[in-house]
Amino acid sequence: MQKLFLLDAYALIYRAYYALIKNPRINSKGFNTSAILGFVNTLEEVLKKENPTHIGIAFDPAGPTFRHEAYEQYKAQREETPEVIRLSVPIIKDIIRAYNIPILEVPGYEADDVIGTLATLAGKKQIPTYMMTPDKDYGQLVSDCVFMYRPKYGDKEFEVMGVEEVKAKFSIASPLQVIDMLGLMGDSADNIPGCPGVGEKTAQKLIAEFGSIENLLEHTDQLKGAIRTKVETNREQICFSKFLATIKTDVPIELDLDALKRESPNESELRKIFEELEFRTLLERVFKTEKKPEAKGPAMQGDLFGFFTDGPTEETKNPNLTRLEDLKYDYQLLDNEEKIAEFIQNILTKEIFSLDTETTGTDPITAELVGMSFSYAENQAVYIPVPKDREETQKIVNLLKPVFENEHAVKVGQNIKYDMLVLSNYGVQIKGKLFDTMIAHYVLQPELRHNMDYLAEIYLKYQTIHIDELIGPKGKGQKNMRDLSPTEVYKYACEDADVTLKLKALLEKEMQESGVTELFEQIEMPLVPVLAYMERNGVRIDTEALKESSRHFTARMQQIETEVHQLAGVEFNIASPKQVGEVLFDRLKIVEKPKKTKTGQYITSEEVLESLKGKHEIVGKILEHRGLKKLLGTYIDALPQLINPATGHIHTSFNQTVTATGRLSSSNPNLQNIPIRNEDGKEIRKAFIPDDGCEFFSADYSQIELRIMAHLSGDPHMIEAFQKEQDIHAATAAKIYKEELSEVTREQRSKAKTANFGIIYGISVFGLAERLNVDRKEAKELIDGYFSNYPDVKRYMDESIQVAREKGYIETIFNRKRYLPDINSRNAVVRGYAERNAINAPIQGSAADIIKVAMVRIYKRFMEEGIRSKMILQVHDELNFSVLPEEKEKVQQIVISEMEGAYKMKVPLRADCGWGQNWLEAH
DSSP: OOOEEEEEHHHHHHHHHHHTTTSOOBOTTSOBOHHHHHHHHHHHHHHHHHOOSEEEEEOOOSSOOHHHHHOTTTTTTSOOOOHHHHHHHHHHHHHHHHTTOOEEOOTTSOHHHHHHHHHHHHHHTTOOEEEEOSOGGGGGGOOSSEEEEEOOBTTBOOEEEOHHHHHHHHTOSSTTHHHHHHHHHOBTTTTBOOOTTOOHHHHHHHHHHHSSHHHHHHTGGGOOHHHHHHHHHTHHHHHHHHHHHOOOSOOSOOOOHHHHBOOOOOHHHHHHHHHHHTOHHHHHHHHOOOOOOOOOOOOOOSOSSSSOTTSOOHHHHSTTOBOGGGSOOEEEEOOSHHHHHHHHHHHTTOSEEEEEEEESOSOTTTOOEEEEEEEEETTEEEEEEOOSSHHHHHHHHHHHHHHHTOTTSEEEESSHHHHHHHHHTTTOOOOSOEEEHHHHHHHHOTTSOOOHHHHHHHHHOBOOOOTHHHHOSSSTTOOOGGGSOHHHHHHHHHHHHHHHHHHHHHHHHHHHHHTOHHHIIIIIHHHHHHHHHHHHHOBEEOHHHHHHHHHHHHHHHHHHHHHHHHHHTSOOOTTOHHHHHIIIIIISOOSSSOOBOTTSOBOOOHHHHHHTTTTOHHHHHHHHHHHHHHHIIIIITTGGGGOOTTTSSBOOEEESSSOSSSOOEEESSOGGGOOOSSHHHHHHHHTEEOOTTOEEEEEEESSHHHHHHHHHHOOHHHHHHHHTTOOHHHHHHHHHHTOOGGGOOHHHHHHHHHHHHHHHTTOOHHHHHHHHTOOHHHHHHHHHHHHHHSHHHHHHHHHHHHHHHHHSEEEOTTOOEEEOTTTTOSSHHHHHHHHHHHHHHHHHHHHHHHHHHHHHHHHHHHHHTTOOSEEEEEETTEEEEEEOGGGHHHHHHHHHHHHHTSSOOSSOOOEEEEEESSHHHHO
16 A cells, blocks of 8 residues: 655754754764754654655755845844854755655745645545654645645654544544635744734634634624734735645656655665764664773763764753752732832842843834843843733833933843833833843853753753743744733743843853854944944835836736747746746756656746846846846845834844854845845845935945955055055956056956855856856956965965864954864765854855954944934945934044044955935945
């Protein structure tokens, strides 16, 4: 009898990685194998326990999917993929190929959609199909022959969910109603908004009564009170959420049972990979080899995945975590003015204390205060609740104002920027020296997690009260802190402050030992109030300009579609990769041997189409159509939805602890990804405007990474070019092509520019040839010529790799560390990635540090000199301002002098600037 298993790769990989995050499996080469080992163990047990006749493993595509194009915020709240996972995925794919299991991947569609399509097709053929994933969304796909197969965890066995199990779990009449549930309650994991104020229970009730979202929206007159208002107000958002939550079952992929048939693995290839990764126990188990004697170690009991003898288990990782009930603690609820006044008199005498705010939401600009907690001694803390009434809350906050604004006391917080923004809503400015435990851990371990629950476990061996114990699991059904009484909240809130204070002492000591205290105290912590100030300022958006752009782009897309159909001689769906492939390669035959996926579908990715632009006029037009569609969905139609109605501004969140390089990132919107190179992308910058009566001012560093390379390498020729204020790309071209500077052609300069930037990112001969569209011989000559003229650049690159091999990390000019555990890997791909980082990370990280120094200095000057103009945006090496006309000259002088004076190098730092009525004009 046939039995098909379809595995959701990333869901299982992430699960394996995070299960061992606190005690990862690191092999002798320093490579973290947790994700790979956990995935393979799970796969092995499925193969042995279930013995499927057919199997396939689905991956998400490298690029965006149709959901990202429709909704920029889709999964935008998720933290960047950990580098360990990024490095592990290619190896996992090699292992899957060695097992002779097909990898299922379709550009533009998530693994859910690929699995959904294949499972539906198999179900129609009455083939028992098991979708292996922990993701509840798959419940919508379950039918008589299609089941969810949830992985085992700890002491929980594998769980098989059929139609009745899904119906029981969600209290619904049909698995398809899972989509309606998610459309109403939303899904915080995927950032699906749902209907505000509708949680799981309300969603269940509405679906039970109306059957579907469509029927509900047709009969909202049958609803009463607040729920009717919520549903009617959010009609479009509910429908859109259902669209996002719907797993597609019509992905362009065929159910090829022959391709999915289970084959014997390639034993020699698997052995080779497992030996390289040092999976000794796995080798013995898979291939039944004789166990070699090993040095005796601690016994391993239990099993995270039920089959995990190569790694430590949940029990061995955290055998004796302390909890609050194990401590002698003194947590107090201060719920009257007399208690609060006594506390204030006491805390004003302290030199250091921690603080934390409890609020109604996660957006600090709109969140309301529910309470505040403080701690100034271990195992002691207080919680001060505030009422819902704004005026009464303000009275309590005013009493505490001297505490927050006491410049002589160190304020400790976990993500203290959030607390600063919340309190600024009540007219309070946190003053004095700051210590943020999240940022302290970030400068120590930039690629690990930095949340307080995690830090408490690894540093204090302590299990905190988790937020979901109070307000329920994440999702639209989650309670609000204000829904709870102070007596329910105070221990949780006190513990937050207490744990934060305890972490401070340990992190402070570790920073000193690691040599990053100066980075923390002089760059990262002074930056916190600057970012809070910028987020509070926000930026204005010209919605009319965006509407006009939307109309213009939509009309152009329609015109392009007509032209494409005329060129093709047939009408087809331009948004369908499958149909595009059929038109280009079957009908027009623009190439003889087009690339195909393993499932036989033509590959029509952006990269492939770019390489085919010269083959037929239709290709460029399809790319243009795709580009316009992406700009519309990601920015032009999305930006107006982010405007705060109370302020009329977009308040971007600047993230200080996300990137491993030290660069800031931003979200809602992600400003780092706004395209600037083509004319269509520039339309977006045109919509960013200054405040009324102000001008937009933009300043950005000129070629800062190349200047840092000149400084770090000490190359005299590169230093000379910058000191003489020469065009560095023309100067490089003159050296490589042995021309006078005045004789360098535009094409030579362009090639030198590509080499300049490519080489500091460790570009290969092949990569440079591809980027310049030249043969490899010319690319090699270009690189050889580059290094012969800049020999110290080559020496710096070689030395950087050697330092990383010896130390396991590299450093920026401000001693920011980037750990490179794979620098000595025998796997060439993994090692090559680490080597490129060893070259580039000090440069990119130093550039990040320098602009942070400039931001702090500019902010300080603005405050000291009473400047009313505002710093509003930071993007890469660029700072943007909304400037009052009477302050133009002063602002430009401050900004340029502080940017160029942020750090003294062997070459001058230079900042270019511009003015305008919008971002585009100014930059």
